[in-house]
Amino acid sequence: xxxxxxxxxxxxxxxxxxxxxxxxxxxxxxxxxxxxxxxxxxxxxxxxxxxxxxxxxxxxxxxxxxxxxxxxxxxxxxxxxxxxxxxxxxxxxxxxxxxxxxxxxxxxxxxxxxxxxxxxxxxxxxxxxxxxxxxxxxxxxxxxxxxxxxxxxxxxxxxx
Ligand SMILES: [Zn+2]
Numbered sequence: 001x002x003x004x005x006x007x008x009x010x011x012x013x014x015x016x017x018x019x020x021x022x023x024x025x026x027x028x029x030x031x032x033x034x035x036x037x038x039x040x041x042x043x044x045x046x047x048x049x050x051x052x053x054x055x056x057x058x059x060x061x062x063x064x065x066x067x068x069x070x071x072x073x074x075x076x077x078x079x080x081x082x083x084x085x086x087x088x089x090x091x092x093x094x095x096x097x098x099x100x101x102x103x104x105x106x107x108x109x110x111x112x113x114x115x116x117x118x119x120x121x122x123x124x125x126x127x128x129x130x131x132x133x134x135x136x137x138x139x140x141x142x143x144x145x146x147x148x149x150x151x152x153x154x155x156x157x158x159x160x
Contacts, residue, residue: 006040006059006060006062007088008087008088008091008092010060011040011059011060012092012095014042014057014060015042015059015092015096018042018044018057020044020045020046020055021044021045021046022042022043022044022092022096022098023043023044023045023054023098024042024043024098024099024100024115025040025042025043025059025089025092025098025099025100025101026040026042026043026056026101026115027039027041027082027085027089027100027101027102028102028103028104028114029104029108029109029110029112030061030110031110034063035063036063036079036081036108037062037063037064037081038061038062038063038082038085039060039061040058040059040060040061040062040085040088040089041056041057041058041059042056042059043056043057043101043115043116044057054116056115056116062081062085063081064079064080064081079106079107079108082102082105082106085102086100086102086105089102101115103129103130104129107146109129109131109144109145109146111131111132111134112129112130112131112132113130113132117132118130120132124143124147125142125143125147126143126144126147126150126151127143127146127147129144131143
C-alpha cells in the first residue's frame, strides 16, 4: 500500500456521516506485497434491547509507505503508523466517548481477533497479546506467531 494520509478530522467527518451510535474504534494490522499497514474501523450500535445490532465500518488506512524492509532487517519498533492510529483514536475517544480496541499496538500482527471475535481469543503465553489460536500443526498453539519465531530462535541458540 502506498503512503496514505488519514487523520482525525477525516475520521470524525466519516463517523458523523454514518449516523449510528459509535462504540468502539478498532485498529488492526494488515499486509500486502508492499508491507504492513494499519486499518481503522468504527463499530456502531443501532436498535435497542433485544434488537441491538453492531455494525462495522471501515474508516481508513494508514501506511508509512516504506515497504517493509524493517521486518527483514530485524529492526524493532516503534512503528510510527501504530502511534499515529493511536493518536487519532485517543482524540476520537475524547470527543465521542468510545472505546479503543487495538490488540497489537507494539508489533504488526494480522492474526489478532476482530473486536467481535474476542470470545474465541486467548492471550499469547509469552507476550499476553490477544490471538486466535492457530490451526496449523507446525505452529505452537499457545503463542502468537512472533513469539513462536522467538522461541524457535532461542532453541537454536540453546543448541549451539
Ligand atoms: Zn506473543
